[in-house]
Amino acid sequence: MKILGIGLIVVALLAPLIWLPAHGQGKDVIALGSQYLGLVSLIAMAFAHLIATRWRGVEAVFGPMDQSYRVHKWLGIGAMVALLLHDTIDAEMKGLGPETLLVEAAETAGEISLYGLLILVTITIAVFIPYHLWKWTHRFIGIFFVAGFLHYLFILKPFKNSDPLGLYMTAICLVGIVAYAYTAAPRGVRPSRPYRITGVSSEGNAVAVQMMPEGKPVRYRAGQFAFFGFTGSGMAEPHPFTISKAPDDTGALRVTIAPLGDLTARLSRALAEGQPVTVEGPYGHFGRPGKTPQVWIAAGVGITPFTALAQSLAPDAAPVTMIYAFRSADEAAHLAELEAIAADKPNLTLVPWASEEKGRLDGEGVASITGKDLSGHRVLFCGPVAMRRALGLALAPFGLTARNYHYEAFEIRTGLGLRRLAIKLIDRI
Structure with missing residues (x-):
């Protein structure tokens, strides 16, 4: 902040x-x-x-x-x-x-x-x-x-x-x-852009929703998110989703929704081609490839910003190692797409990590892929909060500092963290 x-x-x-x-x-x-x-x-x-x-x-x-x-x-x-x-x-x-x-x-x-x-x-x-x-x-x-x-x-x-x-x-x-x-x-008072869904497809255990503008498109950078009101499905209340494709001249957008909660579960069942959508945004400053080597760590639907970032990765950008953790390949969203992008970009290395075969991704696993010294790297993470915290601690001995560990903790509604505090206190006893 x-x-x-x-x-x-x-x-x-x-x-x-x-x-x-x-x-x-x-x-x-x-x-x-x-x-x-x-x-x-x-x-x-x-x-x-x-x-x-x-x-x-x-x-x-x-x-x-x-x-x-x-x-x-x-x-x-x-x-x-x-x-x-x-x-x-x-x-x-x-x-x-x-x-x-x-x-x-x-x-x-x-x-x-x-x-x-x-x-x-x-x-x-x-x-x-x-x-x-x-x-x-x-x-x-x-x-x-x-x-x-x-x-x-x-x-x-x-x-x-x-x-x-x-x-x-x-x-x-x-x-x-x-x-x-x-x-x-009323929603009409707030500035938003009208879009319409042009396709809904399965991506592993998630749903990819493609949409086209019906007027002036949203201008955004890869890695940003926006608030989407799926008015055509009866869910007009805007909800944040990361845009899972890089910007292009058409103004098209794509979001990838995994049924992780009450709202997203209902959305994944209710969306269909032809439905209108309102888009507010964009927001966020996540992920800007530059001159410093980067490690991208995605878990589950956390792959969404990295999909857009991979598409927009410039040929002269510093090398990027992308570690994509998922339970099994058939549940991994955009895996084939990312493999094709990595094959076309020499400065992008994709490392799929199927936990069913290799176990849960931890600090040792990341270090074994990237090398034991992360002091000269920026690490970007998107995935579950517990995994983010665990990796942050586990990678510190390998040279990762809080300054070089980047993530978006976008949670509109969170508790006070009292449960986590209680666990820490119990562990000390």
Whole structure:
């Protein structure tokens, strides 16, 4: 994630401290701290809504979309923690004014915001709850943010809404509300490109979907992904898929979908030639072959970005070793296509790894293929998270550094990692 985006968030969160101490002179310090926590919660939620828009500038400020979404997740969790602390620590100050009906209504709005956000954030990190249910409930999160903003506007506080701090908070919250309105608006409001499916074919245990533009095509680089709304199959909610072919003059796109979850399983059965598709994007910065030798490690449907990268590999690019791990050859998507590409490109070496025959791919297996010294290589990985972490640790003794280990951790919805932490603690006992 980019330092620019993190720095912007930190400055925005600390900015109220420029004015708040002066407004709190002679007042309860603990209550003042609680009010600051309430402001922090609103600022964090506003930034979370801003990132969720996927506006073009988001990646420029906060980093590639996979990293931006991690910032989005932790902003939401941080906002919830700050809000719970704000509710727990008494924020009431004496002598600020009478308890009017408007003030009481603002207090009620604050309670609605607190409990509504608590429920929705819990659903978000409880990854066992089905994706479609989470997605449906998540659209209401902005309503509770608006309730929190109304609570802020009309609650008794040590400064006026017309003061510099009041104007600052109002501006921040309005940005968040505009961002929420944009994400909650009908799909026609968001910029997208119309496509139509021209072919659906089996690729191992996955389905390859070819599509052509019905107007101006999406301009993208190999390795990028986009959000696809398969409106013709009744699944209009955009979902991210990596584009599994290199750009060409026709504007054609291809995505390769493996039935790994509830939505993808339904999609793989419902898609058919002739159906319309909407495409938003592209996003991401994964994989740019250059002057440094590279090792590409793909597992299962993680082959999708490498298929596009292999097609676009320039003759003068540095040598690339592609290790493609799969259970058996009949389950491997695009294997024959990649073999043909490798046969035509001297700087691309394809190494299929069938786990049924060779066992699970590990650090020793990678080192045996690439050589024992990876210090001068960039390693790109796409596949299961557990395998990514295991290889990162296993390849460190062979010279692989975190700086040279590249991957996209694009997970719209993730837990807190508490299970992994618990396993580590148990292993130490």
